[in-house]
Amino acid sequence: MHDCGKILAFDRYRIGDREERLRILANGSFCRERLCPTCMKRNSAWQHVRLSKAVEHYLRANPLHQALLLTLTVRNMPVDQLRDWLGRLFKAFWKLMRYKRVKNAVPTWYRTTEITQNAETGDVHPHLHIVLFCPPEYFKRAKNLYITQPEWAAMFKRALQVDYTPVCDIRAMPGVGGGAPLDDLGRKSLFEACKYVCEPGMFFEDDDLEDFPLIELHDALHGRRLxxxxxxxxxxxxxxxxxxDEPEAFIPENARLPExxxxxxxxxxxxxxxKTSAxxxxxxxxxxxxxxPSASKEAVMTSTLPD
Ligand SMILES: [Zn+2]
Incomplete structure (x- = not known):
């Protein structure tokens, strides 16, 4: 992580007879560590592109399906319990999705993992965001498929085998499904499910990283499918x-070159x-x-970038 992004490659463009040049990031020596703030941002942007493309495709085949966002949480815990609890959380999630009630109602889903930290106590708070794709029958009373928020919470409590009712949230995702193709609002809704594993800001709350449990977090996440x-x-x-994983030359912002x-x-x-950071x-x-490529061809790039 220390050496992440120390080599960067930019494509340089001239626009008309303007003095200044346009530079677009083409590649870099990124470490691809899950907890690296730079790489987390890149990866999160890629997950958003990836999910948006897949959902676009899915909605073309299932135009009337509507996406809901389900959030499943467990109580805060000290970071040394995180690895065990992540295991329990994933196991409970699998159980939940295999309950007949759930399987019949929502056959299609997408799950991500997020870990936040309580700034005062230092405790961590792992939770899952799940995008559920529900067929139109799900919302029809006569079909008896609809699952209310208390029902989700009760089923998750059973799957998790805890003596308290875990906090669960379920809400519609505006712009994702319901008869219209995926639009900008829908893409924005999907971003909620593509956020970083940890908020990169977690690292920078204090000037020094002394109290930050980087090793513990790394160990807890190691080998986990998030x-x-x-x-x-x-x-x-x-x-x-x-x-x-994002392709090597992935460019987070879709670079649109000016005319x-x-x-x-x-x-x-x-x-x-x-000698100093300055x-x-x-x-x-x-x-x-x-x-x-050849003398006759003008090297005017419109949308594609060279390798
Ligand atoms: Zn990195």
Whole structure:
């Protein structure tokens, strides 16, 4: 994590006869650690792109289905209990989804894991966000498929085998389903289910990281599948070539180049540590000019970026 992003590559564009240049991040030496704030942001952006694409596809086949967001929680705990409790939480979730009542009502789902921390006590709060795709019959009284919030909580309590009623929340996801194709509002709703495993801000609350349980969190998450989904949704992901890890050259913001942008080449920057943090900065170490594929072709890039 310490070395994450110390090498960055940008594609440099000239726009008309303007003096300044446009730079778009093309690649970088990212560590891909789950708890790295930089990589978490990149990964979260990828999960959003990935889920949005899969849902678009799913809604084309099931236009009348409506998405609901179910949040399942357990009580706060000290960080050294997190690993065990994550295990219990996942197991309880599997049990819940296999209850006949649930299986009949919501065959399609997508699950993510989030861990927040209580700033005062330092206790952690793991919880699951689940996007449920419900057929129109789910909402019809006569079909007897609808599950109320207290029913969700009671079933989850049974699955989790605890003596208290865990906090559960269920709400509609505006813009996701119900007869209309996925729109910007729907994409925004889906982002709720693609948030980081931990809020990157958790790391920066204090100036020093001394009290931050990074190792404990790392150990608790090690080897855990934090994202899960029903088999049919997984099939859509596979068919659409949407892997769990973001592709090497994934660019979080879909870079839209302005009219007439001309690629000049790729710049490679290295992070150079100075005597003080004010002296530390990225230094341009290499420029690779873009060669036109053939003399007749104008190297005017519109939407695709070179490798
Ligand atoms: Zn990283």
């Amino acid at each position: 994202i899960g989904m029903s088999a049919d949704l997984q099939r859509v992901m596979d068919e659409q070539s949407l892997p769990e 007439g942008a001309v690629l000049e080449g790729r710049e490679i920057y290295h992070w150079q540590r100075g 002296d530390s900065r990225y230094v341009l170490v290499e420029f690779l000019p873009w060669r036109q």
